[in-house]
Amino acid sequence: xxxxxxxxxxxxxxxxxxxxxxxxxxxxxxxxxxxxxxxxxxxxxxxxxxxxxxxxxxxxxxxxxxxxxxxxxxxxxxxxxxxxxxxxxxxxxxxxxxxxxxxxxxxxxxxxxxxxxxxxxxxxxxxxxxxxxxxxxxxxxxxxxxxxxxxxxxxxxxxxxxxxxxxxxxxxxxxxxxxxxxxxxxxxxxxxxxxxxxxxxxxxxxxxxxxxxxxxxxxxxxxxxxxxxxxxxxxxxxxxxxxxxxxxxxxxxxxxxxxxxxxxxxxxxxxxxxxxxxxxxxxxxxxxxxxxxxxxxxxxxxxxxxxxxxxxxxxxxxxxxxxxxxxxxxxxxxxxxxxxxxxxxxxxxxxxxxxxxxxxxx
Amino acid sequence: xxxxxxxxxxxxxxxxxxxxxxxxxxxxxxxxxxxxxxxxxxxxxxxxxxxxxxxxxxxxxxxxxxxxxxxxxxxxxxxxxxxxxxxxxxxxxxxxxxxxxxxxxxxxxxxxxxxxxxxxxxxxxxxxxxxxxxxxxxxxxxxxxxxxxxxxxxxxxxxxxxxxxxxxxxxxxxxxxxxxxxxxxxxxxxxxxxxxxxxxxxxxxxxxxxxxxxxxxxxxxxxxxxxxxxxxxxxxxxxxxxxxxxxxxxxxxxxxxxxxxxxxxxxxxxxxxxxxxxxxxxxxxxxxxxxxxxxxxxxxxxxxxxxxxxxxxxxxxxxxxxxxxxxxxxxxxxxxxxxxxxxxxxxxxxxxxxxxxxxxxxxxxxxxxxxxxxxxxxxxxxxxxxxxxxxxxxxxxxxxxxxxxxxxxxxxxxxxxxxxxxxxxxxxxxxxxxxxxxxxxxxxxxxxxxxxxxxxxxxxxxxxxxxxxxxxxxxxxxxxxxxxxxxxxxxxxxxxx
Numbered sequence: 001x002x003x004x005x006x007x008x009x010x011x012x013x014x015x016x017x018x019x020x021x022x023x024x025x026x027x028x029x030x031x032x033x034x035x036x037x038x039x040x041x042x043x044x045x046x047x048x049x050x051x052x053x054x055x056x057x058x059x060x061x062x063x064x065x066x067x068x069x070x071x072x073x074x075x076x077x078x079x080x081x082x083x084x085x086x087x088x089x090x091x092x093x094x095x096x097x098x099x100x101x102x103x104x105x106x107x108x109x110x111x112x113x114x115x116x117x118x119x120x121x122x123x124x125x126x127x128x129x130x131x132x133x134x135x136x137x138x139x140x141x142x143x144x145x146x147x148x149x150x151x152x153x154x155x156x157x158x159x160x161x162x163x164x165x166x167x168x169x170x171x172x173x174x175x176x177x178x179x180x181x182x183x184x185x186x187x188x189x190x191x192x193x194x195x196x197x198x199x200x201x202x203x204x205x206x207x208x209x210x211x212x213x214x215x216x217x218x219x220x221x222x223x224x225x226x227x228x229x230x231x232x233x234x235x236x237x238x239x240x241x242x243x244x245x246x247x248x249x250x251x252x253x254x255x256x257x258x259x260x261x262x263x264x265x266x267x268x269x270x271x272x273x274x275x276x277x278x279x280x281x282x283x284x285x286x287x288x289x290x291x292x293x294x295x296x297x298x299x300x301x302x303x304x305x306x307x308x309x310x311x312x313x314x315x316x317x318x319x320x321x322x323x324x325x326x327x328x329x330x331x332x333x334x335x336x337x338x339x340x341x342x343x344x345x346x347x348x349x350x351x352x353x354x355x356x357x358x359x360x361x362x
Numbered sequence: 363x364x365x366x367x368x369x370x371x372x373x374x375x376x377x378x379x380x381x382x383x384x385x386x387x388x389x390x391x392x393x394x395x396x397x398x399x400x401x402x403x404x405x406x407x408x409x410x411x412x413x414x415x416x417x418x419x420x421x422x423x424x425x426x427x428x429x430x431x432x433x434x435x436x437x438x439x440x441x442x443x444x445x446x447x448x449x450x451x452x453x454x455x456x457x458x459x460x461x462x463x464x465x466x467x468x469x470x471x472x473x474x475x476x477x478x479x480x481x482x483x484x485x486x487x488x489x490x491x492x493x494x495x496x497x498x499x500x501x502x503x504x505x506x507x508x509x510x511x512x513x514x515x516x517x518x519x520x521x522x523x524x525x526x527x528x529x530x531x532x533x534x535x536x537x538x539x540x541x542x543x544x545x546x547x548x549x550x551x552x553x554x555x556x557x558x559x560x561x562x563x564x565x566x567x568x569x570x571x572x573x574x575x576x577x578x579x580x581x582x583x584x585x586x587x588x589x590x591x592x593x594x595x596x597x598x599x600x601x602x603x604x605x606x607x608x609x610x611x612x613x614x615x616x617x618x619x620x621x622x623x624x625x626x627x628x629x630x631x632x633x634x635x636x637x638x639x640x641x642x643x644x645x646x647x648x649x650x651x652x653x654x655x656x657x658x659x660x661x662x663x664x665x666x667x668x669x670x671x672x673x674x675x676x677x678x679x680x681x682x683x684x685x686x687x688x689x690x691x692x693x694x695x696x697x698x699x700x701x702x703x704x705x706x707x708x709x710x711x712x713x714x715x716x717x718x719x720x721x722x723x724x725x726x727x728x729x730x731x732x733x734x735x736x737x738x739x740x741x742x743x744x745x746x747x748x749x750x751x752x753x754x755x756x757x758x759x760x761x762x763x764x765x766x767x768x769x770x771x772x773x774x775x776x777x778x779x780x781x782x783x784x785x786x787x788x789x790x791x792x793x794x795x796x797x798x799x800x801x802x803x804x805x806x807x808x809x810x811x812x813x814x815x816x817x818x819x820x821x822x823x824x825x826x827x828x829x830x831x832x833x834x835x836x837x838x839x840x841x842x843x844x845x846x847x848x849x850x851x852x853x854x855x856x857x858x859x
Contacts, residue, residue: 009753009754009757010705223727223728223730224726224727224728225717225723225726225727225728226726228710228713228728231706231710232703232706232710232714235703235704235705235706236699236700236702236703236704236705236706238696238699238700239699239700239701239702239703239714240703241662241682242660242662242682242694242700242701242714242715243682243683243714243715243717244661244681244682244683244686244718246681
């Protein structure tokens with residue numbers, strides 16, 4: 001007989017062990033899925049998880065993909081810890097990209113060192129504003145932030161389409177719905193020459209900034225009263241009020257922070273790899289970041305690792321599409337499985353599996 | 363014998379809750395089950411009522427083997443239980459609530475008739491068509507009892523039934539229980555109110571650390587000897603102390619606060635003066651505005667500035683941390699989830715209320731080392747039994763966590779400390795330690811406000827005394843100038859003579 005027995009205290013080993021187990025379980029289940037699709041499962045898993053690490057060009061791309069995921073997931077993790085569920089980071093990412101691009105295009109041709117910081121500020125402000133809508137509705141009317149933030153993603157997507165077809169369209173672009181390519185001082189500098197990167201790397205300044213934000217977020221969470229209040233709020237809301245935390249201010253701070261970071265990620269994407277505003281800009285980073293946040297245990301350092309693993313499935317997945325003719329949807333299923341296994345295995349943090357008859361603990 | 367138990371054992375991970383427990387109950391006997399919190403009383407009755415199954419041992423009912431695997435089994439065998447916390451739907455009628463608790467379906471009209479008959483027979487007046495939300499706590503308990511009686515039980519288990527009742531309601535309940543006993547129904551009565559047990563019970567079984575340590579005739583014992591059997595040591599008398607009140611520290615004037623919770627209580631026109639060096643007691647039946655009053659004093663609920671004055675400065679609009687920095691501290695009733703965050707460590711929970719007054723942060727950055735040291739000091743000073751400061755609050759027993767919560771506030775040297783139910787669900791030794799620490803605090807010149815449903819506790823501790831009923835507070839009276847009967851009337855909403 002197999003039984004689940006409650007643990008006296010949540011297991012710290014399992015807390016960090018389950019994400020690893022989830023990745024392994026995903027590999028196994030994914031392998032079965034690929035076998036059913038008629039592919040060699042070992043080859044497919046190898047292509048997705050190992051090849052990108054061995055190949056220097058893919059390795060660079062890993063950082064480019066991971067940066068926005070990590071940025072967004074760190075922002076989301078603060079809210080998730082407080083029990084505030086911002087599901088609309090994708091929307092905040094899009095408006096951040098639009099606002100940043102608009103500033104860049106407004107100063108088209110201006111060779112100025114202040115332009116990129118200004119674009120970044122605009123992107124963060126726009127993302128914050130977009131997140132303030134669900135925050136305000138939640139505080140004022142008790143509207144569910146999950147639904148409001150999610151629905152605003154589709155509004156943001158339509159806004160992007162309207163912008164590239166209208167005000168921000170390239171005047172010399174044959175009516176294609178896209179902006180002109182940014183001039184040099186509106187494009188994030190590449191980190192060429194950094195040790196470990198290739199000559200033709202696409203790793204940009206935004207990746208470095210995302211990396212710097214990881215320890216800062218950790219300090220905020222662990223060492224600052226704001227991080228502490230956020231954790232108390234999520235763990236015991238009445239105790240938080242008793243300790244003097246105002247719930248509404250936590251709602252504004254958490255949604256604002258995640259909106260700002262998602263907006264910044266959007267700006268980095270548009271001023272980095274894309275170099276122009278295009279309708280295909282949003283690739284679901286805002287949604288994938290939710291998986292990254294949980295896979296990383298809502299801990300900034302864990303999120304960095306989880307962001308790299310998730311980026312691996314993107315890059316490896318693309319390689320698998322090219323090399324093995326795997327369907328694109330198979331990769332989405334693959335990423336979904338990862339969250340599924342993580343949530344399922346989470347029970348091991350609070351419970352242990354016991355085999356055999358009921359034992360008597362001493 | 364009606365129920366005969368031998369060698370009963372139940373272990374949970376990390377703790378043996380019951381070990382080799384044996385006792386018996388005769389038909390019509392009122393049998394007390396006595397013990398501190400954590401002595402294993404709940405586990406034992408849960409096994410009798412089929413909620414948990416024993417690891418070893420035998421139970422026999424009416425001379426036949428009895429091993430219920432569910433409460434439904436237990437009820438079918440004639441065992442019923444009234445829980446300390448009621449499971450009633452406020453928006454449904456008495457009859458609907460009782461119907462939900464019955465194992466077989468009964469036509470509404472038949473059920474109403476049976477409810478009337480049973481409630482008349484046992485002196486438990488009850489109207490089947492009234493809504494639970496309109497009933498007093500005592501009446502709600504009647505609903506639970508009538509629900510059990512409809513199943514014609516041979517053994518009725520009652521878990522701390524008087525903790526929510528006024529002294530008059532207790533008398534009515536005892537009359538009913540005596541009547542039941544006369545008709546041959548055995549009653550297993552769980553309580554730690556020793557006076558009640560001496561008045562009501564025929565025999566008592568005393569548990570300590572999961573084992574039966576004594577069986578006695580409560581009438582032949584004193585409350586003190588019973589308590590000593592429960593805790594296994596001898597008790598010291600509390601020192602007699604009557605303070606000369608100092609200057610006024612906190613003054614409430616016409617404090618009113620409407621509630622927006624349908625089951626909350628509106629506070630109206632509360633006047634109260636707390637002076638240095640004085641312990642003020644507020645008695646009242648649960649749910650008469652105690653929680654609301656504590657929230658208003660802690661700063662979780664805000665009122666007009668002038669309604670609360672601290673050192674004569676208006677503070678009604680200040681939040682919890684501003685009040686803490688002035689020296690007004692509080693400890694709410696609910697330990698887990700309100701006074702402490704259950705999943706967080708004791709160090710975290712020290713940070714929860716100690717940050718401002720103990721200067722556990724600079725520029726918003728937290729000094730975890732200092733917080734851990736303060737937590738260690740609380741643990742040492744208040745004899746909190748815990749493996750360490752990293753232990754989550756949830757892992758502590760009720761008494762230990764309460765000692766931690768009270769200690770955390772006392773050691774911040776408050777000028778005014780408000781505590782709600784400081785010894786609720788706490789064993790006798792821990793309760794005595796907590797009361798002593800609050801008295802000691804008052805002796806240093808602080809003012810202590812104790813809100814409690816335990817009249818004995820209030821009588822023992824207080825210098826002045828008031829009663830809260832329906833969100834209104836009576837005038838304060840010096841302790842000793844008021845009788846238990848008078849307090850009982852006031853708790854029921856009547857005015858003092």
